Amino acid sequence: MPARARTRLTAEVTDFSHHSGAFADRPIEMLAELRERGPVTWSTAHDGFWVVTDHRDVIDGLADYGRFSSGFGPAIPANPFGTRHIPVGIDPPAHTTYRRVLNGWFGKAEVNRREPEIRALVEEIVKGLRERGSWDFVTDLAEVSPGAVTLGILGWDASRRVELLDVMARGLRNAAATDPGTVARNEAGDRWIREQILAEAAERRAHPREDLMTVLATDPIIDGAPMSDEEVSDTVVFLLLAGFHTTSGALTALLVHLARDPQLRARLDADRRLVPEAIEEIVRIHAPVTALARRVTEDTELGGVAMTRGDWALFVNLAANHDPAAFPDPQTVDLDRNRAKSVAFGWGVHRCMGLHLARLILRVEVEAVLDLLPDFEIDLGRTVRSRHLGIGWFYDAVPARLPVSPSVATPGSRA
Amino acid sequence: MRIDIDRTLCEGNAVCEALAPMVFDLDDSDQARVLPEALRPDGTVNDEHRMLVERAADGCPRLAITVTG
16 A cells, blocks of 8 residues: 555546635535545646645645745735745745744733733724614724734834725735736835835834834844845734734634624633634634745655655645544534644744734733623625635634623614 | 753744654653754763754744754
8 A cells, every 4th residue: 555655646627716705605524525536636727737635745845845935925826915935935944034033023921011901902892883773793803904914013103004904905816816907006106105104114213113114124134234125024014914814814713703693702702712722723724824835945745746846736724634544523613622733823943923922912802802792693695705715714804792781772762 | 962941031932843853742741852862861862853943943933952062
């Protein structure tokens, strides 16, 4: 049997695209079908790429930056906001230099220090929802707090959140577009966001402050010199994209799940210590980042197929986290399972830098919702999952409300 | 070689476990450790995986891993 695996160097061929409507319709089923055909298959979509769907090959590949390079950007096709994002689009040793500057700002201790201000921000938002009585968890909470916290760390004015979110969301929705009009709009969005970044950088060079933007614009980071405009821009555009567009998907996935699973909701309500476990389990099942691309640096073998230098490979986190060989009964939320090797936050040197911040924001959000909106109801009939599943597991709409108070509707009150 | 992990710095990012899974993993409290089976009786680790161990030490976001000898 082992000999067979080593000689089966021709791969199954499909036209799988993670950006297709067919994938958005039935993502988990489609990934399971691909994995059945082989842990690594070849897709003819997007000019051709390897699709890696089993857990073992995903973690082996993501850990091996020597064979699988991030240096051409971690997306297929290229991210509309550029491919040299720092640090995700850079391999060691340069990656290590950049990441060390950022680690201090996103480490556990620094993040925990921010908990009181994050809690105050989130509770204010959630109290606002309570006063309104009905709201949408996507636009009114999930998209608000992560972006606001990210801008706070950078030192940007919080009032810029909505315009930045709009431009980035439009670009990501059209990540796979090829028609000239949309491509031109994506390019204009990228130019606009980089102009905003360089304006902030110039402002910090003239008037330094106590914020990450000042560090990125002025600190001697590379061989004793500050980063170039391009490097600052490639760093901040990544921080904005990652900060705005990942945690939001995780919160709505969890809340929608709780609406469908009253038993789990009651368990979390009774024991808040389970909230972090529930968050980890939900992001395992509904990965906020669906897949990570790498470029093959040498002729090699993975999962029984022969790869050629220059090939693209897509490591599908969502598939690895649903591989029954790694996570038995993978679609079931099981707070007690061993998920130490969940790749929801990636794997290897590029493992999510914002991991501790995301966990904290999500925990505080869930606690605030359970505490301040204890009877919230989600309208599952009007809940809409995003069609852009190739980016991550997001919702476009999660309408919710508090139960209408019986006293308001009592006819006798008119008397 | 000798591997020291500063547990006051480690915050369980699991980069070491990803890069050198035959030497590191996370314990029950999400802290990195050298696998018992990788340790020799004198507390040192076989040089066989030195390149991956050095990658793990360089890649650790908290610089919690020191390799000597």
